[in-house]
Amino acid sequence: MPIKFGTDGWRDIIAEDFTYDNVRIVARAHAQVLREGGGRLVVVGFDTRFQGSGFARVVADVMAEQGLDVLLAPEFLPTPALSFAVVHHGAAGGVMITASHNPPPYNGYKIKGAYGGSATPSTVAQIERALSYPSRYEGVRGTVQPLDIREAxxxxxxxxxxxxxxxxxxxxxxxxxxxxxxxxxxxxxxxxxxxxxxxxxxxxxxxxxxxxxxxxxxxxxxxxxxxxxxxxxxxxxxxxxxxxxxxxxxxxxxxxxxxxxxxxxxxxxxxxxxxxxxxxxxxxxxxxxxxxxxxxxxxxxxxxxxxxxxxxxxxxxxxxxxxxxxxxxxxxxxxxxxxxxxxxxxxxxxxxxxxxxxxxxxxxxxxxxxxxxxxxGFRHFYDRNDLHLSAAFDKAALLSAAPAYAEVAGHAVQGVNTRDGVKLLLDGGASAMFRASGTEPVVRVYVEAQSEEAVQTILAEATRRVLALDPGAH
Structure with missing residues (x-):
């Protein structure tokens, strides 16, 4: 299965696609992009997931082999501390080994920019291209030093x-x-x-x-x-x-x-x-x-x-x-x-x-x-469903059908927002949104309304319409 980047880096199931070999491939491509941009220093950290420290060490070793100096966290640390460390030490970028909120079988490779935040889409695209077209590096190996960022x-x-x-x-x-x-x-x-x-x-x-x-x-x-x-x-x-x-x-x-x-x-x-x-x-x-x-x-x-x-x-x-x-x-x-x-x-x-x-x-x-x-002047009630659908489910079909809905659970559609997924603007200030996850095989349904009863009624109907489009649910 090819390495695929989502909304905040790459995530996959440990030992299936998130392996040491694949982490090396991603780290080498990332190092190439940093080096070609004039970078010399990178910060690497990890959370409490299985083998986090081992994956982080692999990233650090590959980055050093590619001529970058590395500050490697000696123990788990929060992503915001890692991101702050990038800015604090003037690094060209950062890597956080984490799958964030995903289930325990997942791990991931979050990419941080020099400004201490999520990598821009253009940077991610550069790394994706470098996966397929790696360049050979024959320069001097970089160093790996421990990161100490807590007090800062x-x-x-x-x-x-x-x-x-x-x-x-x-x-x-x-x-x-x-x-x-x-x-x-x-x-x-x-x-x-x-x-x-x-x-x-x-x-x-x-x-x-x-x-x-x-x-x-x-x-x-x-x-x-x-x-x-x-x-x-x-x-x-x-x-x-x-x-x-x-x-x-x-x-x-x-x-x-x-x-x-x-x-x-x-x-x-x-x-x-x-x-x-x-x-x-x-x-x-x-x-x-x-x-x-x-x-x-x-x-x-x-x-x-x-x-x-x-x-x-x-x-x-x-x-x-x-x-x-x-x-x-x-x-x-x-x-x-x-x-x-x-x-x-x-x-x-x-x-x-x-x-x-x-x-x-x-x-x-x-x-x-x-x-x-x-x-x-607005009462806020909210809920969402995360729908784990079959492999046969056509997300594109849902996103094509939803804008044509005239009502949901008796609430008239008064506007449609397609900035990301489909968000139906309903009467009474309510809304129902459908969006496919960028990191999991999931469609999320989000509903906001001015009463709990309205939220649950709209959510149930919106969920039913998604499941009706799933051949694997029948």
Whole structure:
């Protein structure tokens, strides 16, 4: 099977296609592109997945053979720390061995640009071409040295946070690290900065099987955290980081899941309140609440296809032209970044910003979001289905049929957005979106409406229509 790059690099099943030999091929092509661009230094890291350190060592050795100097993480680290290390050390790029939120059998090769964010589509295309047309390198071998980035990364978090406000938080914080790359990192930061909150870590030991779930911060994977907070009242918050710690989720007192759209809105309002300004960048799968809130705040909104690399592009535009500066960018899957930071998703920073927002306001996340709903005049309810379909399913047929729907579950279609997949704009401010995953054999159906009943009715009908197109489902 050929090596295929998705929205954020290459991912495959360990020992089937994600093998040492294939990793060598990708690393050699990547090194060739970096070297031809004048690069000399690259940073390599890995998360807690099976054989992560071994794959990272292979990447480092190949990069050194190709004449690059390598800073190799001696132990697992979060993707945002790896990305920050690229900028901090002035490297030409970075490699993170991770499959992020994918199931445990997967591993992957994330590519980072010199700016500390997802590689641009043009860079990925160069690497793909180099896979087929490798050049021979006969120069001097590079070096491999250990990477030490923890304290420098913590100092970067300090610059993004209001530590005085954080120190005023006195409630419970439970961090579900999901056995992933954030294990111990958030706890260590809280301790090193003497933050006086009551901090607990759940699933805080590295586990390549992620304690039996997929390491994605969505409700079906958070049973233990929801149970832990179910009996809590008052000031209590659960924060979740995914397998490589670039995505974030939250659970509030009483065991209520607080989704990524709600997190985006609350942090946008909080950062605006701190005096930060700039564009708001959201993927097409993001909530209408973000658009409405940005409009109320007088901020321009840029909508992109799904994939954080498009948000990274907007951050880079803003770095080059202050008039295009981005205040906050984010995606439905829990990847968020904000002004002054690297153009990269950061689950640790966003966990701390949520604590800061609660401390600054004296209100829970639920109450902060309820205020936003009232302000923008829109009640937010949301759900999605990830449909694992047969090999015979024709994704193109779905994307051709969906724009012609006149209604979904009795909700009239008032507009169609085909920026990425198909998003049907329904009456009452509702929407139903169909999109094929770029990294898994999955079609995702996303629904937003102003009541839970409407969400579930629309989701059930949209799901039925997808399954009706799958020959393998009959």
């Amino acid at each position: 990364y913590y100092a970067q978090l300090d610059r993004q946070l209001n530590l005085e406000t954080l120190r005023s938080y006195r409630g419970l914080v439970v961090h579900d690290a999901m056995g992933g790359a954030a294990c111990g990192w958030l706890a260590d930061y809280v301790s090193s900065r003497a933050l006086p909150l009551h901090f607990e870590e759940l699933h805080g030991r590295p586990d390549p099987m992620f304690y039996g779930v997929n390491p994605e911060p969505i409700p079906q994977n958070l049973g233990d955290l929801i149970t832990r907070l179910a009996g809590e009242t008052g000031t209590a918050l659960g924060v979740i980081t995914d397998g490589d710690a670039d995505r974030v989720g939250a659970v509030t007192a009483g065991g209520r899941f607080f989704n990524s759209h709600q997190i985006f809105a609350v942090l946008l309002r909080h950062l605006y309140g701190r005096g930060l300004r700039g564009r708001v960048v959201k993927t097409v799968s993001g909530s209408r609440v973000i658009e409405l809130l940005a409009g109320r705040l007088g901020l321009d909104v840029l909508e992109t296809p799904v994939g954080f690399k498009y948000i990274t592009d907007a951050f880079l535009e803003g770095q080059a032209d202050e008039r295009l500066a981005v205040l906050m960018g984010g995606e439905e899957s829990g990847g968020l970044s904000s002004r002054g930071h690297i153009p990269e998703r950061d689950g640790l920073l966003n966990s701390l910003l949520m604590i800061e927002a609660v401390a600054a306001s004296g209100l829970s996340l639920d109450n902060l979001f309820a205020q936003i709903e009232q302000e923008v």
